[in-house]
Every structure is written in C-alpha cells, then in structure tokens.
Amino acid sequence: MTAYIPLGGTAFCKMCGAAFTTERLVHSFCSIRCRKSFHQKQSRKKTPVNSVHSRSKLRENTELFDTALCMTESYYNTHPFSRHKHIEELIQHARADSRTRAILSNQYLRSDDFQANFLKRRGFEFSIATLVKDFVKSHWGVSLKEAFKRDFSLDLSAEKHSRLTRGTTVGVNAPQEISRMTEVINALPAKYQETCMTSLITKAREDPSFRKILFDGVNYSDEVSDQTAVKPSGPKTIVDLASDFTEYHWGVSLKEAVIDRSAGGN
Numbered sequence: 001m002t003a004y005i006p007l008g009g010t011a012f013c014k015m016c017g018a019a020f021t022t023e024r025l026v027h028s029f030c031s032i033r034c035r036k037s038f039h040q041k042q043s044r045k046k047t048p049v050n051s052v053h054s055r056s057k058l059r060e061n062t063e064l065f066d067t068a069l070c071m072t073e074s075y076y077n078t079h080p081f082s083r084h085k086h087i088e089e090l091i092q093h094a095r096a097d098s099r100t101r102a103i104l105s106n107q108y109l110r111s112d113d114f115q116a117n118f119l120k121r122r123g124f125e126f127s128i129a130t131l132v133k134d135f136v137k138s139h140w141g142v143s144l145k146e147a148f149k150r151d152f153s154l155d156l157s158a159e160k161h162s163r164l165t166r167g168t169t170v171g172v173n174a175p176q177e178i179s180r181m182t183e184v185i186n187a188l189p190a191k192y193q194e195t196c197m198t199s200l201i202t203k204a205r206e207d208p209s210f211r212k213i214l215f216d217g218v219n220y221s222d223e224v225s226d227q228t229a230v231k232p233s234g235p236k237t238i239v240d241l242a243s244d245f246t247e248y249h250w251g252v253s254l255k256e257a258v259i260d261r262s263a264g265g266n
C-alpha cells in the first residue's frame with residue numbers, strides 16, 4: 001500500500017535511504033537517478049542481464065573474452081625484456097579507451113574459473129588483467145584504478161635517472177659498482193630502462209674506467225659459464241641486462257656494441 005506523505009513533509013528514499021522533503025503526495029525517491037536505479041534493480045531481479053538471459057550481453061561478453069585472450073597472447077609473445085614496456089603502453093592506451101579499461105578491470109578475467117576454462121588449455125599461466133594488476137601494484141605501489149587516472153611511470157626524479165651513469169674513478173671495486181648499477185636499474189620503471197641502457201653504453205664508449213668495469217663483468221660471466229657449462233642462476237646483473245639488450249635490439253654482443261660506435265644507430 002502506497003504511503004501518502006503531506007507536501008513539505010520528510011520522507012526517506014526507497015533506494016539510498018536519504019531523507020528529503022516531499023514535493024508531491026506520492027514521492028518515494030530523492031532523485032530521478034535513485035528512481036531509475038530502484039526500478040532497474042527490481043527488473044534485474046526478475047530477468048538478470050547476463051549471458052544466459054540476454055543475447056546482446058552474450059555477444060558482448062564473448063567479444064570481451066576473445067579480446068582479452070588476444071591481449072594475453074600478445075603479452076606472452078613479446079620478448080621478456082620488453083614485457084614491462086608492453087604493459088606500460090597497454091595501461092597508457094587504457095586511460096583513453098574505455099573498452100581496454102573494462103577488460104583490464106574485469107574481475108572474472110582474474111578468477112580461477114577463467115584460468116581453468118580459457119587460459120590453461122591455451123598454455124597461458126595468467127590473464128592480461130592479472131598481469132597488469134600485479135604490475136601496477138609491484139612497480140608503482142598503486143591500485144589499478146589509480147593507475148588509470150594518471151601516469152605513475154613519470155614519477156622519476158632526474159637525480160634517480162642520472163645515478164646509473166654517474167662518474168666512476170679508476171681503481172673502483174668492479175663487483176661493487178656492478179651491484180650498485182644493478183640496484184639502480186631494477187628500481188627504474190621499465191619505460192626508462194631502455195633509455196638507460198643506451199646511456200650506459202654511450203658512457204662506456206667515452207669513459208675507459210667505466211668501460212673496464214663492464215668488460216670485467218662480461219669476462220667474469222664468461223668464465224663462470226665456461227667452468228659450469230651452464231649459465232649461473234640468480235638475478236641478472238646490469239652486465240647481463242645490457243648484454244641481453246644489445247643482442248636483442250642491435251644483434252651484437254655488449255663488447256661489440258661498446259667498441260663499434262655505429263651499433264644502435266649512434
């Protein structure tokens with residue numbers, strides 16, 4: 001039975017519960033938005049808008065899952081050295097594209113059910129939604145929602161960027177210097193690592209003491225590999241990362257990249 005409240009009386013919204021002053025006898029909602037939301041909620045109780053009850057929703061979800069799988073496949077097909085940059089570009093695109101943003105924010109794409117039914121049979125470990133969420137949390141320390149609002153990869157001070165190739169002196173402890181540079185490069189966002197690798201090689205071409213540090217690291221890695229017949233396990237040092245960079249991007253070894261100034265288009 002509809003309750004009639006005198007004009008100018010106080011009523012409570014049936015949707016949000018907020019108190020409001022009535023402007024007519026039958027006045028149940030504080031705003032048009034609450035009235036629409038209430039009736040939409042009641043309608044969806046009878047006929048849920050999902051893939052079972054709606055053909056348009058079924059088509060929409062199918063397209064969304066197919067796109068998510070293509071994005072996941074594209075990530076795993078990307079060279080490991082470039083995957084962080086690939087994710088950063090994806091997040092940047094999502095800031096301007098609502099469809100990409102919806103895919104990366106979709107909770108079902110991060111569920112065990114999606115992983116079991118769609119990912120495992122295709123040989124993928126995680127969906128692109130899971131990979132992006134883990135990336136922004138571990139590298140930027142923010143939520144996915146915050147990452148979509150602004151570019152946290154730009155929160156990089158000039159001082160931090162220049163620490164990698166600061167001046168070195170003759171006689172410096174090579175292992176300690178390599179350890180320091182490794183720590184710095186790992187602290188940088190992936191977006192800047194490629195630029196820093198190029199700066200690193202340019203400095204090695206100009207600074208003999210810096211070049212000696214890199215070459216000592218290369219020689220040490222080669223000796224360990226020769227003695228053990230396998231690559232040493234553990235995190236990669238700055239020398240390993242620089243070697244991977246020159247081999248993947250320029251097709252030459254680190255030593256060749258430093259000696260040959262034409263390598264890398266310089």
